[in-house]
Amino acid sequence: MNEQILINVTPQETRVAVTEQGAVQELHIERDSSRGLVGNIYLGRVCRVLPGMQSAFVEIGLARAAFLHVADIWMAKNAAGEIRPIEKILSEGQTLLVQVVKDPIGSKGARLSTQVSIAGRLLVYLPQDPHIGISQRIEDEAERENLREKLHALIPSGETGGFIVRTVAEAASQNELAADVEYLITLWKQIQLAAQSAAPQELLYQDLSLATRVLRDLVGDSTERIIVDSRETFGKVQEFAARYTPQALPILEHYSGERPLFDLFGVEEEIERALARRVDLKSGGYVIIDQTEALTTVDVNTGGFVSGRSFDDTIFKTNLEAALSIARQLRLRNLGGIIIVDFIDMDTQEHRDAVLAELRKALSRDRTRVTVNGFSQLGLVEMTRKRTRESLAHVLCEPCPVCLGRGELKAPQTICYEILREILRTERQFNAKEYRILASQKVIDLFLDEESASLTQLGDFIKKPISMQVETAYMQEQYDVILV
Numbered sequence: 001m002n003e004q005i006l007i008n009v010t011p012q013e014t015r016v017a018v019t020e021q022g023a024v025q026e027l028h029i030e031r032d033s034s035r036g037l038v039g040n041i042y043l044g045r046v047c048r049v050l051p052g053m054q055s056a057f058v059e060i061g062l063a064r065a066a067f068l069h070v071a072d073i074w075m076a077k078n079a080a081g082e083i084r085p086i087e088k089i090l091s092e093g094q095t096l097l098v099q100v101v102k103d104p105i106g107s108k109g110a111r112l113s114t115q116v117s118i119a120g121r122l123l124v125y126l127p128q129d130p131h132i133g134i135s136q137r138i139e140d141e142a143e144r145e146n147l148r149e150k151l152h153a154l155i156p157s158g159e160t161g162g163f164i165v166r167t168v169a170e171a172a173s174q175n176e177l178a179a180d181v182e183y184l185i186t187l188w189k190q191i192q193l194a195a196q197s198a199a200p201q202e203l204l205y206q207d208l209s210l211a212t213r214v215l216r217d218l219v220g221d222s223t224e225r226i227i228v229d230s231r232e233t234f235g236k237v238q239e240f241a242a243r244y245t246p247q248a249l250p251i252l253e254h255y256s257g258e259r260p261l262f263d264l265f266g267v268e269e270e271i272e273r274a275l276a277r278r279v280d281l282k283s284g285g286y287v288i289i290d291q292t293e294a295l296t297t298v299d300v301n302t303g304g305f306v307s308g309r310s311f312d313d314t315i316f317k318t319n320l321e322a323a324l325s326i327a328r329q330l331r332l333r334n335l336g337g338i339i340i341v342d343f344i345d346m347d348t349q350e351h352r353d354a355v356l357a358e359l360r361k362a363l364s365r366d367r368t369r370v371t372v373n374g375f376s377q378l379g380l381v382e383m384t385r386k387r388t389r390e391s392l393a394h395v396l397c398e399p400c401p402v403c404l405g406r407g408e409l410k411a412p413q414t415i416c417y418e419i420l421r422e423i424l425r426t427e428r429q430f431n432a433k434e435y436r437i438l439a440s441q442k443v444i445d446l447f448l449d450e451e452s453a454s455l456t457q458l459g460d461f462i463k464k465p466i467s468m469q470v471e472t473a474y475m476q477e478q479y480d481v482i483l484v
Helices: 141-154 167-171 174-197 210-217 231-244 246-251 267-274 311-333 349-363 392-396 412-429 441-448 452-462
Strands: 003-009 013-020 023-031 041-050 055-059 066-069 095-102 111-113 123-126 132-134 162-165 202-205 223-228 252-254 278-280 286-291 295-301 337-342 370-375 381-385 435-439 466-470 479-483
Touching: 003 210, 003 231, 013 210, 013 267, 023 210, 023 267, 023 311, 023 392, 066 095, 123 174, 132 141, 141 162, 141 167, 141 174, 174 202, 210 223, 210 231, 223 231, 223 246, 231 246, 231 252, 246 252, 267 311, 267 392, 286 311, 295 311, 311 349, 311 392, 349 370, 412 435, 412 441, 412 452, 412 479, 435 441, 441 452, 441 466, 452 466
Parallel strands: 003 223, 066 111, 132 162, 223 252, 295 337, 435 466
Antiparallel strands: 003 013, 013 023, 041 055, 041 095, 041 202, 055 066, 095 111, 123 162, 278 286, 286 295, 337 381, 370 381, 435 479
């Protein structure tokens, strides 16, 4: 795949870009002031139990209490295999070991689980669950069985925990697996020991920083280069690689050029494009992506693209190209939750099947779990993508202070009519001698031109003078009516 991983480090934040064939596929950003919480383990304190929702709010030292559902509580089932009511399991003031499985997103607090999992390079350790699992991406049945037998032989006698074998362990040696088993079991013992003397809401374990997490989670057989532009971070990553991921050492590079690393590989331009609604396709078509609180909608349009054969052929080719672009944009923007794609209507089932197959093939490279449900009766493709952290837009942007996130402003004419109604409303309540309008330049200009007759008409009706004043600091929708 000719994959490269670029790591850009500043004192305030670390940014990682994953490129394939020169095109940016993934972006990860971690700021020192707001590191991601997924994987962190805390000694939480239950502050509220909600029997009606079968959930509880747990304080872990964040601005908002975190959320714990009964389904995420380990050993919540009774002997008959039924989940016990949460009020029988938890009580207010109780302390318990919890792990963050989803970062706070928007107005929602972090999502918690009491079933701990600790990720290593090759394995994920499940200290409370004796299950041995193999990554679904390892498809060879003989290899799966071989890895399962290897792991069983390495687990110390008396160990009650289980493991999940990660994809990168497919070609791992016995010694590498043994080292990962030992490291993870030792780490869990340290966490348990710290929990015995910890105060409620205390952080017991924090996941690796983004730069080192890259070596654990993102580096694979297709990775050709890992380029780091910070000498200090390069040293730390090199040290981590020497201990845990020796296969990454030969492809680690320190970049010391004068031109910024992300500029050199065109990543900065790609970030700007990833924040726009419109994504242009090479053929001349385009895709519109709108992210809302509940879901993300994707609309495909032909634009100026016209194929030489027929209109159906134009639509088919545009949809095929859009399928590839959409899969890439989901990874690049880290869009999660419910996603609805409105491809251009296709008349033949053969074309619909081909577009869906192309979409699924492109999504198969995504590290995040994606479920595609196919075309609905309305001709829309419904899909879900697991959401564990904020999207790129939510990390880098904030709602517009002018439109407050609506994406639209009231027209100057609308504001003019609101002001006229406000003056009339005020006149009926108070007996002022004169009125003064304070508003933005555009609104005042409209009162002096097209709406001057309306203002004069109102002044004659209430028999009071009305003056105007431009307030340069006012946004288009802001105004005040002053009684003199």
